[in-house]
Amino acid sequence: xxxxxxxxxxxxxxxxxxxxxxxxxxxxxxxxxxxxxxxxxxxxxxxxxxxxxxxxxxxxxxxxxxxxxxxxxxxxxxxxxxxxx
Amino acid sequence: xxxxxxxxxxxxxxxxxxxxxxxxxxxxxxxxxxxxxxxxxxxxxxxxxxxxxxxxxxxxxxxxxxxxxxxxxxxxxxxxxxxxx
Amino acid sequence: xxxxxxxxxxxxxxxxxxxxxxxxxxxxxxxxxxxxxxxxxxxxxxxxxxxxxxxxxxxxxxxxxxxxxxxxxxxxxxxxxxxxxxxxxxxxxxxxxxxxxxxxxxxxxxxxxxxxxxxxxxxxxxxxxxxxxxxxxxxxxxxxxxx
Amino acid sequence: xxxxxxxxxxxxxxxxxxxxxxxxxxxxxxxxxxxxxxxxxxxxxxxxxxxxxxxxxxxxxxxxxxxxxxxxxxxxxxxxxxxxxxxxxxxxxxxxxxxxxxxxxxxxxxxxxxxxxxxxxxxxxxxxxxxxxxxxxxxxxxxxxxx
Numbered sequence: 001x002x003x004x005x006x007x008x009x010x011x012x013x014x015x016x017x018x019x020x021x022x023x024x025x026x027x028x029x030x031x032x033x034x035x036x037x038x039x040x041x042x043x044x045x046x047x048x049x050x051x052x053x054x055x056x057x058x059x060x061x062x063x064x065x066x067x068x069x070x071x072x073x074x075x076x077x078x079x080x081x082x083x084x085x
Numbered sequence: 086x087x088x089x090x091x092x093x094x095x096x097x098x099x100x101x102x103x104x105x106x107x108x109x110x111x112x113x114x115x116x117x118x119x120x121x122x123x124x125x126x127x128x129x130x131x132x133x134x135x136x137x138x139x140x141x142x143x144x145x146x147x148x149x150x151x152x153x154x155x156x157x158x159x160x161x162x163x164x165x166x167x168x169x170x
Numbered sequence: 171x172x173x174x175x176x177x178x179x180x181x182x183x184x185x186x187x188x189x190x191x192x193x194x195x196x197x198x199x200x201x202x203x204x205x206x207x208x209x210x211x212x213x214x215x216x217x218x219x220x221x222x223x224x225x226x227x228x229x230x231x232x233x234x235x236x237x238x239x240x241x242x243x244x245x246x247x248x249x250x251x252x253x254x255x256x257x258x259x260x261x262x263x264x265x266x267x268x269x270x271x272x273x274x275x276x277x278x279x280x281x282x283x284x285x286x287x288x289x290x291x292x293x294x295x296x297x298x299x300x301x302x303x304x305x306x307x308x309x310x311x312x313x314x315x316x317x
Numbered sequence: 318x319x320x321x322x323x324x325x326x327x328x329x330x331x332x333x334x335x336x337x338x339x340x341x342x343x344x345x346x347x348x349x350x351x352x353x354x355x356x357x358x359x360x361x362x363x364x365x366x367x368x369x370x371x372x373x374x375x376x377x378x379x380x381x382x383x384x385x386x387x388x389x390x391x392x393x394x395x396x397x398x399x400x401x402x403x404x405x406x407x408x409x410x411x412x413x414x415x416x417x418x419x420x421x422x423x424x425x426x427x428x429x430x431x432x433x434x435x436x437x438x439x440x441x442x443x444x445x446x447x448x449x450x451x452x453x454x455x456x457x458x459x460x461x462x463x464x
Contacts, residue, residue, distance in 0.1 A: 006366070008364055008366060008434070008436060009364050009436035009438070009448055010436075010448045012364075058366075058369060058434070061368060061369050061372060063432075077366060077369070077434075079366075079434065079436065080436060080448065081450075081451045082430070082431065082432070082433060082434055082435055082436060082451070083430070083435065083436050083437045083448075083449040083450070083451050084363070084365075084394060084406070084429055084430060084433050084434075084435025084436070084437070085268075085350060085394075085405075085406055085426055085429040085430035085433075085435070085455075091219070093217055093219060093287070093289060094217050094289035094291070094301055095289075095301045097217075143219075143222060143287070146221060146222050146225065148285075162219060162222070162287075164287065164289065165289060165301065166303075166304045167283070167284065167285070167286060167287055167288055167289060167304070168283070168288065168289055168290045168301075168302040168303070168304050169216070169218075169247060169259070169282050169283060169286050169287075169288025169289070169290070170203060170247075170258075170259055170279055170282035170283035170286075170288070170308075170415075183334060184331045184334070187330060187331070195351065195353075196350070196351055196353040197348065197349065197350055197351070198347075198348070198349040198351070199346070199347070199348050199349075199422075200345075200346070200347045200348075200349075201344065201345070201346050201347075201415065201418075201419065202344065202345040202346075202347075203343070203344055203415065204342065204343055204344070204345070206342075206343040206413060208413075266353060266355075268348065268350065268426060269454075269458070271348075272348065272422075272423055272426075275346075275419075276419055279415060279419075307416075311416070
Protein backbone atom coordinates (compact mmCIF):
# COMPACT_ATOMS: atom_id res chain seq x y z
CA UNK A 1 0.00 0.00 0.00
CA UNK A 2 1.26 3.45 -1.00
CA UNK A 3 0.78 6.36 1.41
CA UNK A 4 1.52 10.08 1.27
CA UNK A 5 2.94 11.43 4.53
CA UNK A 6 3.13 15.17 5.35
CA UNK A 7 5.10 16.55 8.29
CA UNK A 8 4.60 19.84 10.13
CA UNK A 9 6.45 22.09 12.59
CA UNK A 10 9.34 20.38 14.41
CA UNK A 11 8.39 16.99 13.00
CA UNK A 12 9.04 18.39 9.51
CA UNK A 13 12.31 20.00 10.61
CA UNK A 14 13.56 16.77 12.17
CA UNK A 15 12.50 14.67 9.21
CA UNK A 16 14.19 17.09 6.80
CA UNK A 17 11.30 16.79 4.31
CA UNK A 18 7.81 18.29 4.15
CA UNK A 19 6.27 15.18 2.64
CA UNK A 20 7.10 11.85 1.11
CA UNK A 21 5.41 8.84 -0.46
CA UNK A 22 6.10 5.50 1.16
CA UNK A 23 5.30 1.86 0.52
CA UNK A 24 3.87 0.61 3.76
CA UNK A 25 5.24 -2.71 4.93
CA UNK A 26 2.80 -5.32 6.17
CA UNK A 27 1.94 -4.84 9.84
CA UNK A 28 1.79 -1.02 9.63
CA UNK A 29 -1.96 -0.75 9.95
CA UNK A 30 -2.64 2.29 12.13
CA UNK A 31 -1.06 5.66 12.95
CA UNK A 32 0.76 4.26 15.98
CA UNK A 33 2.46 1.53 14.02
CA UNK A 34 3.29 4.03 11.24
CA UNK A 35 5.02 6.28 13.79
CA UNK A 36 6.89 3.29 15.25
CA UNK A 37 7.98 2.19 11.76
CA UNK A 38 9.23 5.71 10.86
CA UNK A 39 11.12 5.89 14.18
CA UNK A 40 12.83 2.60 13.39
CA UNK A 41 13.50 3.36 9.69
CA UNK A 42 16.42 5.79 9.99
CA UNK A 43 18.23 8.34 12.21
CA UNK A 44 15.92 11.24 11.26
CA UNK A 45 12.84 9.22 12.08
CA UNK A 46 14.40 8.16 15.37
CA UNK A 47 14.83 11.82 16.39
CA UNK A 48 11.46 13.03 15.03
CA UNK A 49 9.45 10.25 16.65
CA UNK A 50 11.45 9.65 19.84
CA UNK A 51 8.38 10.67 21.88
CA UNK A 52 5.32 9.23 20.12
CA UNK A 53 3.00 10.63 22.81
CA UNK A 54 3.87 14.12 21.49
CA UNK A 55 2.69 13.26 17.97
CA UNK A 56 -0.74 14.09 16.58
CA UNK A 57 -2.18 12.91 13.26
CA UNK A 58 -4.72 13.70 10.59
CA UNK A 59 -5.89 11.24 7.96
CA UNK A 60 -7.09 12.76 4.68
CA UNK A 61 -7.72 16.09 6.37
CA UNK A 62 -9.41 14.85 9.54
CA UNK A 63 -7.72 14.82 12.95
CA UNK A 64 -7.58 11.26 14.27
CA UNK A 65 -6.27 9.40 17.30
CA UNK A 66 -3.06 7.36 17.08
CA UNK A 67 -5.07 4.13 16.98
CA UNK A 68 -6.88 5.20 13.78
CA UNK A 69 -6.54 2.56 11.02
CA UNK A 70 -4.70 3.43 7.79
CA UNK A 71 -6.85 1.24 5.52
CA UNK A 72 -8.07 3.39 2.64
CA UNK A 73 -6.01 6.41 3.67
CA UNK A 74 -4.45 8.56 0.95
CA UNK A 75 -2.54 11.09 3.08
CA UNK A 76 -1.46 11.06 6.69
CA UNK A 77 -0.24 14.27 8.37
CA UNK A 78 2.03 13.92 11.41
CA UNK A 79 2.67 16.91 13.66
CA UNK A 80 3.10 18.15 17.24
CA UNK A 81 0.18 19.43 19.34
CA UNK A 82 -1.10 22.66 17.79
CA UNK A 83 -0.26 26.10 19.21
CA UNK A 84 -2.26 28.65 17.23
CA UNK A 85 -4.35 31.53 18.45
CA UNK B 86 -32.35 72.32 56.40
CA UNK B 87 -31.87 73.28 52.75
CA UNK B 88 -31.29 70.51 50.19
CA UNK B 89 -30.59 70.45 46.46
CA UNK B 90 -32.52 67.71 44.66
CA UNK B 91 -31.69 66.57 41.09
CA UNK B 92 -33.98 64.34 39.05
CA UNK B 93 -33.07 62.06 36.16
CA UNK B 94 -34.77 60.12 33.35
CA UNK B 95 -38.53 59.60 33.83
CA UNK B 96 -38.37 60.99 37.36
CA UNK B 97 -37.20 64.31 35.87
CA UNK B 98 -39.86 64.19 33.14
CA UNK B 99 -42.64 63.54 35.66
CA UNK B 100 -41.39 66.22 38.07
CA UNK B 101 -41.11 68.72 35.21
CA UNK B 102 -37.83 70.11 36.57
CA UNK B 103 -34.23 68.92 36.47
CA UNK B 104 -33.41 70.17 39.94
CA UNK B 105 -34.75 72.29 42.77
CA UNK B 106 -33.76 73.53 46.20
CA UNK B 107 -36.11 72.65 49.03
CA UNK B 108 -36.44 73.44 52.72
CA UNK B 109 -36.84 70.08 54.38
CA UNK B 110 -39.60 69.86 56.96
CA UNK B 111 -38.82 68.20 60.27
CA UNK B 112 -39.23 64.44 60.08
CA UNK B 113 -37.70 64.10 56.60
CA UNK B 114 -34.48 62.48 57.72
CA UNK B 115 -33.62 59.87 55.12
CA UNK B 116 -34.10 59.20 51.39
CA UNK B 117 -37.25 57.18 52.00
CA UNK B 118 -38.98 59.92 53.93
CA UNK B 119 -37.82 62.49 51.33
CA UNK B 120 -39.46 60.43 48.58
CA UNK B 121 -42.67 60.08 50.65
CA UNK B 122 -42.71 63.82 51.30
CA UNK B 123 -42.24 64.65 47.58
CA UNK B 124 -45.04 62.20 46.67
CA UNK B 125 -47.39 63.93 49.12
CA UNK B 126 -46.33 67.49 48.19
CA UNK B 127 -48.13 67.90 44.85
CA UNK B 128 -49.63 66.14 41.84
CA UNK B 129 -46.31 65.90 39.99
CA UNK B 130 -44.62 64.32 42.98
CA UNK B 131 -47.49 61.90 43.33
CA UNK B 132 -46.96 60.65 39.75
CA UNK B 133 -43.17 60.63 39.88
CA UNK B 134 -42.95 58.76 43.18
CA UNK B 135 -46.03 56.53 42.95
CA UNK B 136 -43.76 53.47 43.11
CA UNK B 137 -40.99 54.24 45.61
CA UNK B 138 -39.45 50.78 45.12
CA UNK B 139 -38.51 51.88 41.58
CA UNK B 140 -36.51 54.86 42.85
CA UNK B 141 -32.75 54.91 43.37
CA UNK B 142 -30.72 57.65 45.04
CA UNK B 143 -27.28 59.18 45.26
CA UNK B 144 -26.18 61.54 48.02
CA UNK B 145 -23.44 64.00 47.09
CA UNK B 146 -22.35 61.81 44.20
CA UNK B 147 -22.43 58.43 45.94
CA UNK B 148 -25.14 55.82 45.30
CA UNK B 149 -26.97 55.06 48.54
CA UNK B 150 -29.86 52.92 49.75
CA UNK B 151 -33.26 54.45 50.47
CA UNK B 152 -32.59 54.26 54.21
CA UNK B 153 -29.52 56.50 53.94
CA UNK B 154 -29.74 59.53 56.30
CA UNK B 155 -29.87 63.03 54.85
CA UNK B 156 -27.95 64.68 57.72
CA UNK B 157 -25.10 66.70 56.22
CA UNK B 158 -26.21 66.08 52.63
CA UNK B 159 -25.82 68.89 50.10
CA UNK B 160 -27.37 67.27 47.01
CA UNK B 161 -29.61 64.25 46.60
CA UNK B 162 -30.15 62.71 43.14
CA UNK B 163 -33.34 60.67 42.58
CA UNK B 164 -33.68 58.44 39.53
CA UNK B 165 -34.92 55.08 38.17
CA UNK B 166 -32.70 51.98 38.02
CA UNK B 167 -29.91 52.61 35.51
CA UNK B 168 -29.96 51.15 31.97
CA UNK B 169 -26.62 52.02 30.38
CA UNK B 170 -24.22 49.83 28.42
CA UNK C 171 -3.01 53.44 30.60
CA UNK C 172 -6.68 54.00 31.43
CA UNK C 173 -8.84 56.11 29.12
CA UNK C 174 -12.44 56.83 30.15
CA UNK C 175 -14.86 59.18 28.40
CA UNK C 176 -18.53 60.14 28.44
CA UNK C 177 -19.29 62.00 25.24
CA UNK C 178 -22.16 63.27 23.09
CA UNK C 179 -19.92 62.89 20.00
CA UNK C 180 -19.93 59.72 17.90
CA UNK C 181 -17.46 57.05 19.09
CA UNK C 182 -14.69 56.55 16.54
CA UNK C 183 -13.65 52.91 17.00
CA UNK C 184 -10.64 53.08 14.66
CA UNK C 185 -9.33 56.20 16.43
CA UNK C 186 -9.85 54.58 19.84
CA UNK C 187 -7.98 51.47 18.71
CA UNK C 188 -5.08 53.66 17.57
CA UNK C 189 -5.02 55.62 20.83
CA UNK C 190 -5.16 52.44 22.90
CA UNK C 191 -2.78 50.25 21.02
CA UNK C 192 0.47 52.12 21.39
CA UNK C 193 2.16 49.38 23.42
CA UNK C 194 1.71 46.26 21.26
CA UNK C 195 0.13 44.29 24.09
CA UNK C 196 -0.32 40.53 23.78
CA UNK C 197 -4.11 40.31 23.85
CA UNK C 198 -6.95 42.76 23.44
CA UNK C 199 -10.63 42.06 24.04
CA UNK C 200 -13.30 44.49 23.04
CA UNK C 201 -17.02 45.02 23.16
CA UNK C 202 -19.08 47.34 21.00
CA UNK C 203 -22.73 48.04 21.85
CA UNK C 204 -24.83 49.65 19.16
CA UNK C 205 -28.34 51.06 18.85
CA UNK C 206 -30.58 48.35 17.45
CA UNK C 207 -33.35 49.35 15.05
CA UNK C 208 -35.82 46.75 16.38
CA UNK C 209 -39.53 47.57 16.42
CA UNK C 210 -39.23 50.74 14.35
CA UNK C 211 -36.99 52.52 16.82
CA UNK C 212 -35.93 55.89 15.40
CA UNK C 213 -33.91 57.36 18.27
CA UNK C 214 -32.15 56.23 21.40
CA UNK C 215 -31.49 58.95 23.95
CA UNK C 216 -29.02 58.39 26.79
CA UNK C 217 -29.60 60.51 29.86
CA UNK C 218 -26.70 60.90 32.30
CA UNK C 219 -25.43 62.80 35.32
CA UNK C 220 -22.71 65.28 34.31
CA UNK C 221 -20.31 64.37 37.13
CA UNK C 222 -21.46 61.01 38.48
CA UNK C 223 -21.59 59.18 35.15
CA UNK C 224 -17.94 59.93 34.41
CA UNK C 225 -16.99 59.12 38.01
CA UNK C 226 -18.89 55.82 37.83
CA UNK C 227 -17.06 54.81 34.65
CA UNK C 228 -13.71 55.75 36.20
CA UNK C 229 -14.53 53.69 39.32
CA UNK C 230 -15.36 50.67 37.16
CA UNK C 231 -12.18 51.08 35.14
CA UNK C 232 -10.05 51.20 38.27
CA UNK C 233 -11.86 48.20 39.75
CA UNK C 234 -10.99 46.23 36.59
CA UNK C 235 -7.38 47.41 36.66
CA UNK C 236 -7.08 46.34 40.30
CA UNK C 237 -8.55 42.92 39.63
CA UNK C 238 -6.80 41.91 36.40
CA UNK C 239 -3.35 42.47 34.95
CA UNK C 240 -4.12 45.05 32.27
CA UNK C 241 -1.67 47.05 30.20
CA UNK C 242 -4.38 49.34 28.80
CA UNK C 243 -8.09 49.95 29.23
CA UNK C 244 -10.47 52.10 27.17
CA UNK C 245 -14.07 52.72 28.26
CA UNK C 246 -16.13 55.16 26.20
CA UNK C 247 -19.86 55.76 26.65
CA UNK C 248 -21.89 57.96 24.42
CA UNK C 249 -24.74 60.11 25.79
CA UNK C 250 -27.52 62.14 24.18
CA UNK C 251 -29.48 61.27 21.04
CA UNK C 252 -28.40 58.61 18.57
CA UNK C 253 -29.89 56.58 15.73
CA UNK C 254 -29.90 52.84 14.90
CA UNK C 255 -26.46 51.49 14.04
CA UNK C 256 -24.57 54.09 16.05
CA UNK C 257 -22.20 52.95 18.79
CA UNK C 258 -23.42 53.45 22.38
CA UNK C 259 -20.48 51.97 24.22
CA UNK C 260 -16.96 50.78 23.48
CA UNK C 261 -14.87 48.71 25.87
CA UNK C 262 -11.30 47.67 25.07
CA UNK C 263 -8.96 45.86 27.43
CA UNK C 264 -5.40 44.70 26.83
CA UNK C 265 -3.18 42.37 28.78
CA UNK C 266 -0.21 40.09 28.21
CA UNK C 267 -2.69 37.25 28.91
CA UNK C 268 -5.85 36.61 26.92
CA UNK C 269 -7.91 35.33 29.85
CA UNK C 270 -7.32 38.58 31.78
CA UNK C 271 -8.25 40.78 28.80
CA UNK C 272 -11.43 38.77 28.12
CA UNK C 273 -12.57 38.68 31.75
CA UNK C 274 -11.96 42.41 32.31
CA UNK C 275 -13.89 43.29 29.15
CA UNK C 276 -16.86 41.19 30.18
CA UNK C 277 -16.77 42.56 33.74
CA UNK C 278 -16.84 46.13 32.45
CA UNK C 279 -19.79 45.66 30.11
CA UNK C 280 -21.77 43.70 32.71
CA UNK C 281 -21.21 46.22 35.49
CA UNK C 282 -21.80 49.21 33.20
CA UNK C 283 -25.40 48.07 32.97
CA UNK C 284 -26.02 48.19 36.71
CA UNK C 285 -23.48 50.54 38.31
CA UNK C 286 -23.28 53.66 36.17
CA UNK C 287 -25.78 56.54 36.04
CA UNK C 288 -27.11 56.18 32.52
CA UNK C 289 -30.70 55.88 31.36
CA UNK C 290 -31.97 54.87 27.91
CA UNK C 291 -35.07 56.38 26.31
CA UNK C 292 -36.44 54.95 23.07
CA UNK C 293 -38.48 56.83 20.46
CA UNK C 294 -40.39 54.90 17.79
CA UNK C 295 -41.56 55.78 14.30
CA UNK C 296 -45.19 56.13 15.50
CA UNK C 297 -44.12 58.73 18.08
CA UNK C 298 -44.19 56.46 21.13
CA UNK C 299 -41.52 57.28 23.72
CA UNK C 300 -40.46 54.78 26.37
CA UNK C 301 -37.78 54.67 29.06
CA UNK C 302 -35.99 51.33 28.97
CA UNK C 303 -36.53 49.09 32.00
CA UNK C 304 -33.56 47.16 33.38
CA UNK C 305 -33.69 43.48 32.50
CA UNK C 306 -33.61 40.76 35.17
CA UNK C 307 -30.61 39.17 33.54
CA UNK C 308 -28.53 42.35 33.80
CA UNK C 309 -28.43 42.17 37.58
CA UNK C 310 -27.64 38.46 37.49
CA UNK C 311 -24.74 38.93 35.07
CA UNK C 312 -23.36 41.87 37.04
CA UNK C 313 -23.58 39.94 40.32
CA UNK C 314 -21.40 37.13 38.98
CA UNK C 315 -18.40 39.41 39.57
CA UNK C 316 -19.05 39.83 43.29
CA UNK C 317 -17.73 36.37 44.19
CA UNK D 318 -22.32 36.40 7.38
CA UNK D 319 -19.23 34.30 8.18
CA UNK D 320 -15.81 35.46 7.03
CA UNK D 321 -12.82 33.18 7.65
CA UNK D 322 -9.29 33.69 6.35
CA UNK D 323 -5.80 32.25 6.77
CA UNK D 324 -3.35 34.76 5.37
CA UNK D 325 0.36 35.63 5.26
CA UNK D 326 -0.58 39.32 4.83
CA UNK D 327 -0.89 41.64 7.83
CA UNK D 328 -4.36 41.70 9.40
CA UNK D 329 -6.00 45.11 8.89
CA UNK D 330 -8.32 45.46 11.89
CA UNK D 331 -10.01 48.64 10.68
CA UNK D 332 -10.71 47.08 7.28
CA UNK D 333 -12.06 43.92 8.92
CA UNK D 334 -14.35 45.99 11.16
CA UNK D 335 -15.69 47.77 8.09
CA UNK D 336 -16.23 44.52 6.18
CA UNK D 337 -17.96 42.94 9.17
CA UNK D 338 -20.10 45.77 10.35
CA UNK D 339 -22.45 46.31 7.43
CA UNK D 340 -25.55 45.29 9.36
CA UNK D 341 -25.46 47.53 12.45
CA UNK D 342 -25.80 44.58 14.85
CA UNK D 343 -26.58 45.21 18.51
CA UNK D 344 -23.41 43.86 20.10
CA UNK D 345 -19.95 42.96 18.85
CA UNK D 346 -17.24 41.23 20.84
CA UNK D 347 -13.71 40.95 19.54
CA UNK D 348 -10.36 39.49 20.40
CA UNK D 349 -6.99 40.52 19.02
CA UNK D 350 -3.91 38.38 19.68
CA UNK D 351 -0.54 39.99 18.98
CA UNK D 352 3.11 38.90 18.92
CA UNK D 353 4.64 39.75 22.28
CA UNK D 354 8.27 40.91 22.38
CA UNK D 355 9.03 39.12 25.67
CA UNK D 356 12.50 37.70 26.25
CA UNK D 357 14.10 39.34 23.21
CA UNK D 358 11.85 37.62 20.71
CA UNK D 359 12.59 38.90 17.21
CA UNK D 360 10.30 36.75 15.06
CA UNK D 361 7.25 34.59 15.44
CA UNK D 362 6.65 32.11 12.64
CA UNK D 363 3.29 30.38 12.21
CA UNK D 364 3.40 27.07 10.38
CA UNK D 365 0.14 25.77 8.93
CA UNK D 366 -1.43 23.15 6.65
CA UNK D 367 -2.57 24.74 3.38
CA UNK D 368 -5.98 23.06 3.33
CA UNK D 369 -6.63 21.81 6.85
CA UNK D 370 -5.95 25.08 8.66
CA UNK D 371 -8.57 26.95 6.66
CA UNK D 372 -10.97 24.02 7.02
CA UNK D 373 -10.39 23.92 10.77
CA UNK D 374 -11.17 27.63 11.12
CA UNK D 375 -14.30 27.24 9.01
CA UNK D 376 -15.43 24.30 11.17
CA UNK D 377 -14.97 26.38 14.32
CA UNK D 378 -16.84 29.31 12.81
CA UNK D 379 -19.78 27.10 11.88
CA UNK D 380 -19.77 25.47 15.31
CA UNK D 381 -20.05 28.94 16.88
CA UNK D 382 -22.80 29.99 14.47
CA UNK D 383 -24.75 26.80 15.30
CA UNK D 384 -24.40 27.35 19.03
CA UNK D 385 -25.10 31.08 19.38
CA UNK D 386 -27.37 33.53 17.64
CA UNK D 387 -24.84 35.45 15.56
CA UNK D 388 -25.51 37.99 12.84
CA UNK D 389 -21.87 38.10 11.72
CA UNK D 390 -18.60 36.34 12.48
CA UNK D 391 -15.06 37.19 11.38
CA UNK D 392 -12.14 34.87 12.09
CA UNK D 393 -8.76 35.77 10.59
CA UNK D 394 -5.50 34.00 11.39
CA UNK D 395 -2.16 35.11 10.08
CA UNK D 396 0.53 32.59 9.08
CA UNK D 397 4.22 32.89 8.21
CA UNK D 398 6.78 35.24 9.78
CA UNK D 399 5.82 38.23 11.91
CA UNK D 400 7.48 40.60 14.38
CA UNK D 401 6.49 41.83 17.88
CA UNK D 402 3.37 43.97 17.91
CA UNK D 403 1.87 42.43 14.77
CA UNK D 404 -1.55 40.84 14.94
CA UNK D 405 -1.64 37.02 14.87
CA UNK D 406 -5.37 36.49 15.16
CA UNK D 407 -8.55 38.54 15.02
CA UNK D 408 -11.94 37.27 16.15
CA UNK D 409 -15.09 39.39 15.83
CA UNK D 410 -18.61 38.20 16.63
CA UNK D 411 -21.88 40.13 16.43
CA UNK D 412 -25.30 39.36 17.78
CA UNK D 413 -28.46 41.15 18.83
CA UNK D 414 -27.52 39.99 22.37
CA UNK D 415 -24.28 40.84 24.14
CA UNK D 416 -24.01 37.55 26.04
CA UNK D 417 -24.10 35.59 22.77
CA UNK D 418 -21.45 37.77 21.11
CA UNK D 419 -19.15 37.55 24.14
CA UNK D 420 -19.52 33.79 24.57
CA UNK D 421 -18.96 33.05 20.87
CA UNK D 422 -15.84 35.22 20.79
CA UNK D 423 -14.36 33.49 23.82
CA UNK D 424 -15.27 30.04 22.44
CA UNK D 425 -13.52 30.80 19.15
CA UNK D 426 -10.27 32.01 20.70
CA UNK D 427 -10.18 29.13 23.20
CA UNK D 428 -10.82 26.44 20.61
CA UNK D 429 -8.46 28.01 18.07
CA UNK D 430 -5.63 27.12 20.44
CA UNK D 431 -6.43 23.42 20.50
CA UNK D 432 -8.41 22.51 17.37
CA UNK D 433 -6.74 24.20 14.41
CA UNK D 434 -3.55 23.13 12.62
CA UNK D 435 -1.21 25.99 13.49
CA UNK D 436 2.21 25.86 15.10
CA UNK D 437 4.23 28.74 16.54
CA UNK D 438 8.02 28.98 16.27
CA UNK D 439 9.91 31.70 18.14
CA UNK D 440 13.27 33.19 17.16
CA UNK D 441 15.24 35.25 19.69
CA UNK D 442 17.82 37.99 19.34
CA UNK D 443 20.65 35.59 20.28
CA UNK D 444 19.69 33.25 17.44
CA UNK D 445 17.86 30.66 19.54
CA UNK D 446 14.87 29.08 17.80
CA UNK D 447 12.13 27.26 19.70
CA UNK D 448 8.78 25.69 18.81
CA UNK D 449 6.14 26.79 21.28
CA UNK D 450 4.72 24.05 23.51
CA UNK D 451 0.98 24.02 24.25
CA UNK D 452 0.17 25.26 27.75
CA UNK D 453 -1.79 23.12 30.20
CA UNK D 454 -4.36 25.87 30.62
CA UNK D 455 -5.16 25.94 26.89
CA UNK D 456 -6.69 22.48 26.97
CA UNK D 457 -8.60 23.28 30.14
CA UNK D 458 -10.08 26.48 28.69
CA UNK D 459 -10.98 24.76 25.42
CA UNK D 460 -12.64 21.85 27.25
CA UNK D 461 -15.01 24.19 29.11
CA UNK D 462 -17.04 24.42 25.89
CA UNK D 463 -17.70 20.68 25.67
CA UNK D 464 -20.35 20.72 28.40
